[in-house]
Amino acid sequence: MTNHYHLLIRSEDTSFSKLMALFNKRYANYYNTKYRLTVHVYEKRFYDKMIADKEGMLEVSRYIHLNPVEAKMVRKPEYSPWSSYHFF
Incomplete structure (x- = not known):
């Protein structure tokens, strides 16, 4: 971002x-x-924001990793140079 x-x-x-x-x-x-x-x-x-369960954790992780794509900074989350996407 x-x-x-x-x-x-x-x-x-x-x-x-x-x-x-x-x-x-x-x-x-x-x-x-x-x-x-x-x-x-x-x-x-x-x-x-406190995350209460695994589903919430996955939702937040998905949001974070897709945010640069939604912002049209990259075409795929793995293309973001600052992302931890490749660890997941």
Whole structure:
């Protein structure tokens, strides 16, 4: 995606908020250093949703992997260079 990303994460030991804060902070620091900026990299707080069962997990995984196809960025999900599709 050109202006956002999707993650499907399972974290039993660390709270999701702490995990995302660390992930986003590190990326923002990298981005600002690389481009010599001092701006906010992210516009909004992340969105999260608890997935209760295997069917929900498959639905979210399918959505994430097909999103670049729906956005007409690639013709097939396996063509997306940032996708984990080939692991599944």
